[in-house]
Amino acid sequence: MRPSSLTFRLSLLFVVAVSAVLIIVAIAFNELSRHHFRTLDAQALEEKLEAIAQIAKEPGANSDQLKIRWHTLLGAHSDLSAVFLKADGSLFFAEPPQSSAPSLAQAIEHDGVWEWKSDGHMFRALRAPLSVPDSSSPLTAWLVLDVTTHMHFFAMLERWFWGVLIASTVLSAALGWLVAKNGLRPVAQVTQTAASMSAGSLKQRIPLEPVPDELRELITAFNSMLGRLDDSFMRLSNFSADIAHELRTPISNLRTHTEVILAKKRDSDVYEENLTSNLEELNRLSGIIDGMLFLAKSDNGLVVPEPVELHLEKVISKLFGYYEFLAEDKGIQLRASGSALIFADSVMIDRVVSNLLSNALRYTPPGETIEVIIQDYDERVEVRVENPGPVIAPEHLNRIFDRFYRADPARREGAGNAGLGLSIARSLMQAHGGAISCISEEDRTAFILTFLRHADRSQPEASAF
Template structure:
């Protein structure tokens, strides 16, 4: 029966609740800042630990010199994801070390090979100039000096050829070549020397390739000369030519002392000798023939290898056949 509605007002004191929320907000921000700092520290530690192998690679690369090419990065602390990179880097160091050793040995061998003829020239000249001599003595000395000069000139020409080969500067013809005709011509050239030692020369098979006839003639001539040098008297040197699919195989085989397996891959290195104490003094042999042969074969997109088994040593050349190379 009231004329106006009844209004009921409830009043609560929320000061304590407001203070609680303010405190909670403050601790929330403090916790957020602490969590961010801890997360940053943990991230830095994880990143530093994960990048440790990369820093190790960087340190090794920065400290690398000609005297420290033997160093390698250990794989133990390297994670699985980076092991392939470390293996590649170590393989690169091995290749550089091998190339540097070869280059150092090559320089030493050049010095040794040139020292002998230079010493001979100096000795002959000093002896002749030690007193007055007649014209015949001077002529004999000049002829003797000419032999040493020819040897030095031949060696320099061969080193220049190898330098061009290393830099891809060798250019050759691309004409069809009958290998049987090339080999028979070379055998006819070497037959006189072979007959003096009772060595028989023969060729079997046939095949044709495309390339530079003069360069291939030089490569096969080097192999025949090398075989003739180490073949015992009364034995036989065989040149076998065979077609294998799209390639032509040329094998120069001779009997003789076997070559140890550890030397086979190094035979094509410049100035390499199975016996380091042995030095060839022949003007026609400077120790570069097999290196030149490999360069010529590789310039014709071929490959060469040596085998030595059961008292027989053979050099195997594989070249693209004429039709395949033309295509």
Template sequence: MKRLSLTTRLSLLFMLAVTAVLLLAGLMFQQFSQHHFLQQDRQTLEEKRQATQRILAEFKGVEQFDQFKPQLRALLGAHRDITAIILDGAGNVLFAEPGPVELPERLRGMDDGEIWQWQEHGHLFRGLTARAGADVAGQGQPLTLMLVLDVTAHTHFFAAITRWFWIGLVLSALLSGGLGWLVARSGLEPLRQVTRVAASISATSLKERIPLTSVPHELQQLVVSFNAMLARLDDAFMRLSNFSADIAHELRTPLSNLLTQTEVVLSRPRHSEDYQETLYTNLDDLKHMSRMIDDMLFLAKADNGLIMPERQLVALEAVVGKLFEYYRLLADERGIQLRLHGQGSVRGDLLMLHRAIANLLSNALRYTPQGQTITVSIRQNESGTQLSVANPGPVIPAEHLEQLFERFYRGDPARREGSSINAGLGLAITRSIVIAHQGEIHCTSADGVTTFSLVFAASRLSG
């Protein structure tokens, strides 16, 4: 089944809302009008009743009734729609003006002053029964006054009003539906603009944005979110493009070396020692390329949330101690001292944490001047565990600190990671490992000391 468009839905909702309001207003008007006419009829009947009772206040017997008829005719004859019937105590008709009306017997016994309705032969009557005077000759039984008001005109009025109301309601519903469609179409123009921009987006137009000047307040958050999405896509595409260029550059160097050395060796016959030396040289380049591919696969898994670290208790000081033993020979050759302060534990993957800390130590050794000291500090408290690796060396500009963890970072030549033995992925891998452990990593560089800090929340200490 085909779904209705948003414009059609809003138009229908607008039409239903207008129709409901008009219907409610019409019902209220009908109720008010009926109440108004009822009160008006009641007032007319009450006025005639009171006036008639005043005239008949001096009534003493049936033989005197003829003297009251002129006054009654003058009072009741002015209102053509009113019929007055006066009965004596025995139920005989003493007065009927403008003529006798056949009333149901049940109406004669109505309570004094009660308003009643009666319908006959297409006419609607509204009446009132009251007691007036006293027939002394008839043992003091009062006269019965029945005032009957023909309200058929009211019925015709309401029938006409109801007919025209329904006609007007249908026309109003159709008109409101058309106006609702125009209003909805105009109001949804910003959405169509978003759609047009989204349809025109390609890899070469990610910098296009939707202006907020003509966007309604209700849609501004949507447009802001859409523009932010375009900005993220643009940034991700640029990073992917740079990444592709960087990895192509990094792979081109060892491949060129392999190709050049192989061509030179094969250019003429050589001794077996020459071939063996070339193969060893090629092996180093192949190992470099293999490490780079492994690192890229690791980062790809991390980006897609496929890295699931184990949750075993890891003593960080033990990990650092083993790494110090591994890097001791390299550090001694350059006169660099390795120091460890503090201790702490975190629940995580031992091999991943070992790799992350190793990348920081390798990076520190690469840029620490000879004869200086690299310090690893571990602090643990109620809020969590922090491991910091500090080394002296050139200060990194503040604008490059966050970019240090990007792949193939090239912002600061003083700390350039890319080389024939390092692809510039170490810090990116370290960040991915820390994030997989729900931790944070940041770098500070001031006063000739650069410090990388790994922070793990206290929740990483529980099982």
């Protein structure tokens, strides 16, 4: 079943709310009106009964005189009848004369006033004892008031109510639709903007000025989403361009070498030399593809560490052993200090620190020293890889961890280095719940690895390695 529109739902809720309010008001007005008329009728009956009792108390009045006086008092009220019964149940006086005592089989009493319906009429009656001079025992006085006009009034009121309710329902439905349509106009604007989105219009934003407060949060979130999409699209476009640039160079070299070799017959030494050169370019391509595959896994949450207990000073010492010969060739010293215990994936941490040491060796001048400082804090552990060398400009510091990014686009960083090392290092640190940052000033550059204590002892189920 297709769900109804939001405009229809709001209109329906508006109609239901208006109808409910009208019904409640009508029921309350009906009950108050009935109570008011009941009170007025009881008051009228009590006043007549009081007047009858006052006549009966007049000194020297006999029965005939009382009847004449009572006839004069009651005869002018066509809707009022009175019946006075003796103690034995016989009739003493009735006005009109054909009146009889009411039957209370179907009557209901409300605060001493009896109420019943008979032959399409509605009556209210008051019963009270009445003392007269000629009678040894008090009479039973019945005053009966015909309130059929009240019943007709309430019937007419009910018809009016249903008519007003139907008219109000139709009118409120129309007004509710207009109000909902107008109120949801910003939502329609969001929908229209979302439908018109394309790669070339991601910078478009929905203005917040005419938007009601209830929708500001939605539109702010939508604008933020557009900003993130725009940023992601730009990164993807740049990434695609960088990939094309990085793959074009080794492929172009391979094709050029192959075309030159195949241009004429050559000695086996020449073939071997060119095959070796081609192998270097193939290794470069393989490194780029491996790095791209790893980053794709990281973006999709497929890089899951297998934490083990690691003594960072031992990890650094082991990696120093790998790089000491390269450092000796360049006249660079390696120095480490500090110690700390973390829970992390051994292979991943080796790769992160290796990338940083490799970068440090590439940019450190001969005769200088690369320092690795381990600092153990209460809530975190920091590993600082610091080396002297060219300062990274501030505008590049926030982008050096982007894929294929180079501070100097014209500079080639050597075979096998495609500008993915720092991106991979950041992905590995994020997989551990940590972070990597860079500080570069006063001819020294430091990369800082931060491991949070609460993330050290996480125990993922599987590893991507």
